[in-house]
Amino acid sequence: MGFVDYVAQAFQLVFDPYVLLVMLCSAAFGLFVGAIPGLTATMATALLVPITFFMPPVPAVAAIVTATAMAIFSGDIPGALLRIPGTPASAAYTDEAYQMTLKGQAETALGAGLVFSAIGGLFGTAVLITAAPALAEVALKFSSFEYFWLVILGLSAAVFIGSSSVLKAIISLLIGLLVGCVGLENPGGYPRFTFGNTELMGGVSMIPMMVGMFAISEVLRFVVNTDPPARLVIKRLGNVFTGMWDLLLKYPGAILRGSVLGTLVGIQPGAGADMASWMSYAVSKKFSKEPEKFGTGHVEGIVESGAANNSSLAGAWIPALVFGIPGDSITAIAIGVLYLKGLNPGPTLFLNNPENVYAIFLVFIVANIIMVPLGWLAIRLSTNILRVPGNILMPVILLFCAVGSFAINNTVFGVTITLVFGLLAYVMEENGFPVAPAILGVVLGTMLEENFVTSMIKSDGNLMIFFERPIAAGLGVATMTILFWPLASWAVRRLRSRPAH
Template sequence: MDAFLLALPLVFQPHVLAVMAMAAVFGLFVGSVPGLTATMATALLVPLTFFMDPVPAIAAMVTATAMAIFAGDIPGALLRVPGTPASAAYAAEAFAMTQKGLAERALGTSLVGSAIGGMFGTVVLVLSAPQLAEVALQFTQFEYFWLACLGLSCAVFVSTASPVKGTVSLLIGLMLATVGIDITAGHPRYTFGIPDLLGGVAFIPAMIGMFAVAEILRNVVSTRVIEPPKLEHLFRVFHGLGGVFKRYWRGLVRGSVLGTAVGILPGAGGDIAAWVAYALSKKLSKEPEKFGTGHVEGIVDAGAANNGALSGAWVPALVFGIPGDSITAIVIGVLYVKGMNPGPTVFLQNPELIYGVFITFFLANIVLVPFGFAAIGLARHILRIPRTIVWPIVLLFSMVGAYAIDNSLFGIVVMLTVGVLAFLMEENGFPVAPAILGLVLGPMLEGNFMTAMIKADGNLLGFFERPIAAALGAITLLLWSTPLIMMALRRARMRSASERG
């Protein structure tokens, strides 16, 4: 309590609050531009933090990333072009709601859900950081392999197409993930002699292409006139949200808990949390057939999960100095520069600074609502611009985002190539979401599998020797075998019914 009281005057100073306000505007802008991720927003702030004290420096990063994660939902809902990877899981769902005239409902749900998920993650961060980080530290390559398998299994659930087409799309994503240098042998794979492919297919340009370029091509070749989405009544953003969260409160809690838990696992991040939360929401929903048609339930879960993961990622970062995601990896460097070496001792040597960071988390999620509301208000003016002007601008911003990842024109080539591939897939009924999931989790799956096999000396039983790995493995295998078991039971019932008849 003494440390908390000492931290209050460190945060509630005019210049600290002003820094947070400017960081909020910056984060909203970066997050709303496809390709300019929350990680990039954090990285761009690093040079400015050298001239700040520790508390305003960390406050700026926390605020900017929270805003950027939500801001990615705005182009996702209005144009089906997610601004950040964390928004990709439910961009199609939000856009389907927009086409039904429910843009305000989609964005309002995402905004409030993100704030609630972020607050929940912050409470967990403050109360349970040491205990939860210890659990995460017990994960080795065996556990991460099964975790990746569970994540890939979500492809079947996020897919609105047939399971076969969803599996084919997943395999396409996994194939793209194998491009580059072989993890164990160090030999180039599927690079066709192109040096830029040695580092693999960059995820951000590929994601931009699968959504932005594919959507642009769809609008170019379409012969029907598409009415622009309407967002005329700004205050309807909050209208009816009480009923939404009252009906789907279990999903809100589940998304917040799941997002925080996934965020605590080093290397996972908000994008994986959002995919898993959306898939789980569909699996447990009483109306799974509505998913993909503009159903708000999935947005409640996934919107809370991605901001919950943002807070959860700070648990291992602060307590053990292990980054939970790419954002906290950058922040750890800033903490070292500021003399706040992350680890157990920082709670003893600089407790007031740590509690100052906690307070900024609460403030960032509180100001997310008014600043996000203002961003939605500005977005409605964009909708009045003719589509013939909007899509070239979207393509231009997409090219900037794809180029900015590695400052290479090859990122634009990847974006355009994968965009054409995604367009052809969707035209033939193959969903894009499983391919993106395969591209995200493919390196994690392969890397942990190869390392685990080396550790186990080629013994597959090594994947079940550790308690957590055995539990995750059992859940994964049960999940994979469930469709086969259900099919066998269905056939047995049909056979017995025909025999009785």
């Protein structure tokens, strides 16, 4: 079969009425979750996972991709209307959007978030479609030595890029690696940290753990929070598409810059849409012709950051599909779903299941296109969505978490894992420890150990083998540079600060 046949198959898989219905329902769910302050896009993904068990592979992935894209955008709605970002990705320009609302420009702020999120998403998808198959061809030449360095590179990038406190990110990562050690899934097949519990023989189940860390922690935060609910400053919204064409012509450089930066940040393991959004807003201010207007209700930052946060979603799928290394916590959950559906991420996925890969690409395109009309509808309904009281919503979420965690293995132990890790994530975040490195540690810990042990067996214990192959040596040097760069820069600063004799 040729390329055209696979694409035709992908069209049949995606434009099936059942798949389109799943995408529509997921979109509505994602828009709702994203628009509720405190409920994140990752939480939307985690809550969808138990439902995807009962779906074929393509609709399962379509549900996750669509819900995520919608939730990232709809986080802008409470940001503009309540000054509370719906998702962390919207936090970068929440003040900007709220200032525009106070000026009577809420439609422009929300319209810019919607239209340029869709444009950024389509740009990221174009990069995913072109870069992923090319990278997969290169990845077929990879052996355990290259994969070892790749995993180390991913873990180190997650620590140094994705957090303000490197020490706290390292501690979070080590917690994740420790959790990844539990069970029999190690090269020696020896039960580790099971404490005689047969339920732990297979390791800590990824999905209950993630549902706990991203959903239960938010429920706990709501219970503890005593702040009064925010008030809506606007009762009715006009046409959000007015003036969007003018913004497109006025800020083409900002849109392109945001889309490119978002995609590049998305590819970095552990960075994600929120990091892309903050970086893009900062870059927008730096390159703007009117930097003094930022923070007073200026749309330029929203245009660039909006494009960045959705383009990063597609970027995060590049390492996930090609190497099985998640670009962010959302793709970490998606990788778990792909494994459950027999679509094992890695370069062989492009050889064995090309029609499913093209279907995933097509899902990204469709999701970003339908975001515009559905996002418009969500904005129209936003004044009603934002009035849903938390004391009704949170018990429903808690029920979803418990049922979903139980359904994975039909045991209460899954629910216990969800609650334990929910409490752990809450304690970590309240003390400034990021959760994303812990998730990456669990996902990549097993891969790291397997590739290291396999490499040691191949080389008869010779560590220099990790630098003897060209690609492995290149990855090794890049990894060492990232790992030792902070130490080197600190040493240089110390030398410069010494008084001259």
